[in-house]
Amino acid sequence: DGDDLEFIEIRNTGTTTVNLSGIYFMGTGLVYQFPANATLGPGLCVILASNATVFQLRHGFSPFGQFTRHLSNNSQKMMLADAFGNLIDLVEYSDNSPWPAADGNGAYLHLKDHGLDNSVAENWEASSDVITAVDELSPDPEITLYPNPVHETLTVRSGSGISSICVYDLRGSIILTLEGSGNEVSVDMSGMMPGIYIVRIFTRIGSFPRRVIKE
Structure with missing residues (x-):
């Protein structure tokens, strides 16, 4: 089932560790809330999956957590809020142009660069690259x-x-x-x-x- 392969990546693009305690998806139909004392280091990401067991078998590592309900293959507004209901980030994707098509083809959407505005459709692209638990940034040769x-x-x-x-x-x-x-x-x-x-x-x-x- 393709719904069992759904996942969401949340990335800390800042330079300090972020406390994820209580952060949740607000008004999206998805159900997940980060546990107390969960943290995310600078430049690192966590992955939430719709089915943790299937994700582990497919990608070779366990996601941070598992959400309930499923992502829309057409369009959906995703809102991330803190424990007090304050909006942290919002992304509304679509399968209509100028958004790249990813549903149904085994692909997923990701930002072309982590520093780009995630509200702009042209900053996203469809990808079938191998998913890894932690990305490594450009190295310092020294x-x-x-x-x-x-x-x-x-x-x-x-x-x-x-x-x-x-x-x-x-x-x-x-x-x-x-x-x-x-x-x-x-x-x-x-x-x-x-x-x-x-x-x-x-x-x-x-x-x-x-x-x-x-x-």
């Missing part, structure tokens, strides 16, 4: 991490200086935060469970994520 995979201590170096480092799991939850004052920081990952983590390095020219495997 950053190096080793060893990777890592067993205990990860060394992070940057010629642009390191102000801080955050380690996230694939759901976007912060596992560890470290302050930096030079060009090298050691990250103790010995107490973390084996798996994939995102290490975001904050430098004087921006913040840059790296995918790290903990063995």
